[in-house]
Amino acid sequence: MIYSEYLFPNDMHIYWSLMIVTYPFITGLIAGAFIASALFHVFGLEELKPISRFALMVSLAFMVCATLPLLFHLGHPERALNVVITPHWHSAMAGFGFIYSFYLVVLTLEIWLSYWEEIVAYSKTSASGVKRLFWKTVALGVDETSGEIRQANRRAIYILGLIGIPSACTLHGYVGFIFGSLKSNPWWSTPLMPQVFLLSAIVSGLALLIVMYIALSSKGYLTWSFECLRTLCFYLWLSMLFYMISEGLEILFFFYESSDAWFVISTLLSTKLWVSFVLIQVGIGIVVPFTLLSIMIFVRNNQGAYTTMAVIAAATALFEVWMMRWNIVIGGQQFSKSYVGFRSYHPEWLDQEGILTTMGLTLLPFLLLYLLTRILPMKEAVEDEEPPAEVEPG
C-alpha cells in the first residue's frame, strides 16, 4: 500500500508525533496567559485586575511542563541539555533553551514580587516552624512590607512585565520560527509562521483564562467582574482577528502563487486535512468563536447570555488552537517529498508518545496549578484597595 502511494523510502513514517502537537500548545498557553497579565501590570488595564496574578500562576504552571512533551519525544532525553551546552547558530532549538530559561526567571521574579505581601505574612504567621523557615527562605530573609517596598515592587513588576512581553513573544514566535525555517516543507516554510504561532498562542492563553475565570469565579475562588470578562473577550476577539488574517494570508499566498507547493498543499487540504483543517479547525474552531465574540461586543446587559457565549467561544477557540497545532505538525508530515504520495497518522493509546501520554501531559499543568493555588492565593492583592495618600503629589 505504501509503495503505491509514491512515498520516498525515507519519508514513510511520521516522526513528529502528538508530543510535538502538545508542545507548542502548552507553550502557547504560557505566552497567552502572560500577555493577559501584562495588560494589567504594564498597560494598566484595571479591568483585568481580578485575573492578573492568577494569569501569572497559570503561566508558571504551564511553563514548568512545557519541555516535558519534548523529553517524551526524544529517544535520548538525557541528551536534552547538550543543545544548550554547545549551542550553534544553525540550531534554532538551542535558542529555545536560552529564551525559556530567561523567561522562566522573569516569570518567577514577577510572581515572587506579586505575592510579596503574602510571602512576608506567611513567614511571620505560619503555624509550624518548618513552614515559617520555608517562607523566610522564599522571602530571602527580608520581612518588610512598607509602602516604600510596595512601590519598589510595583516598579519592578512593571519593568519585568515590560521585559516579559517581548520574552513571551520571542518564546512562542520562536516555536513558529522553527517550523517556518524548515525550507524543505512547503506547508511550514513561510515567514508568517512565527506570527501565526504567536497570535494563536495569545488566542489560546486568553481562551483558557476565560474558561477558568468563569469556572473559578462562579465558585468564589476569583473575584467576579463582568468588565474583566468583557475585556478578556474583547482581546480574544482582537487576537483572533489578527490570527485569522495571518492564517488566511498564508493560505492565500500559497493559492495565488500557485507554485509547486500549492500542488501538494491543495491536495492535502482537499484530502488528508479536509476534515481536520477545513471542517473542524476553520468550520468550527474559527467561525463559531469569532461569530460569537463579534455578537458579544454588542451584548451589554445580559450577563447570563454573555457568559454562556463566552464559555462556548473560549472553549471552541481553545480547541481551534489545538487543531491548528495538529494540522500544522501532523499535516506537514502527511505528504511525501515526492509531492504525490500521502501517508496517514494513527496515534496509539499506550505509546510513549500516544494519546494517554498526551492527555496526562496536558492535565499535568492543571494539577500543578492546583498545587500552586494551595500555596498562594488566587485572588488579586487586597492592599491596592487603599492607595497610600502620600504617593499622590499635590
Next chain:
Amino acid sequence: MKALRHLKRALWIIAFLFVAGNMIRFSVVPESFGQYGDFRGAHLAEERARDPIHRGSDICGECHDERLEEKNNGAHGPIPCENCHFQPYAGDENHPEAHPEVSQSPDRSQRACLTCHQFFPSRPSAFPQLANFPEHIATNALKLNKDHVGAHTLCVHCHNPHDPKIDLKQNG
C-alpha cells in the same frame, strides 16, 4: 535603598546561578569540541579506529569471484553486494561459520526490489521502474512462458538479481 534589599538579594542569586551554570557548561564541554567545527574533534579518530561493518564488494569476490563478475557486468554492477546481502561479516573474521546465516539474508520479496524500482515521477525516465506490478507480470511474465504468474510472483522468479536484464527474444 533598604526597600531594594530583597531585589538585590534576588539579583545576586540570579547572578550566582548564571555564573555557576556557565562554569558547569565549560566543565562539561568535551576538550576537543570545536577543533574542526561544531563537533568533538576526537570523534574522527575514534570513528577511524572502529572496525568497518561494510567492507565493499571486492572482499566478497575473494571467494565468490564468478558471482561478482556476473554482477559487475550486469545492470546491478554499481550496487555493492552488501546492499542486498547485508554485511558479509560484522567484524567476525570467521567468515565460513557466519556464511549459512548470511546466505539466507537477502530479502527476496517484491518490497526489496521496489525500494529502487517503484515508479516515482522524480526518477529518470530511463531508469527501469514499475508503476503497476500486476500488469508487468501479466504482460512480461507471460511472454517468458513461466509458471510463476500470479499474486505470489516474485521479481526473482524471472530476474537474476546479479544480472537482472532479460532478453525476451532469446527466452521467448
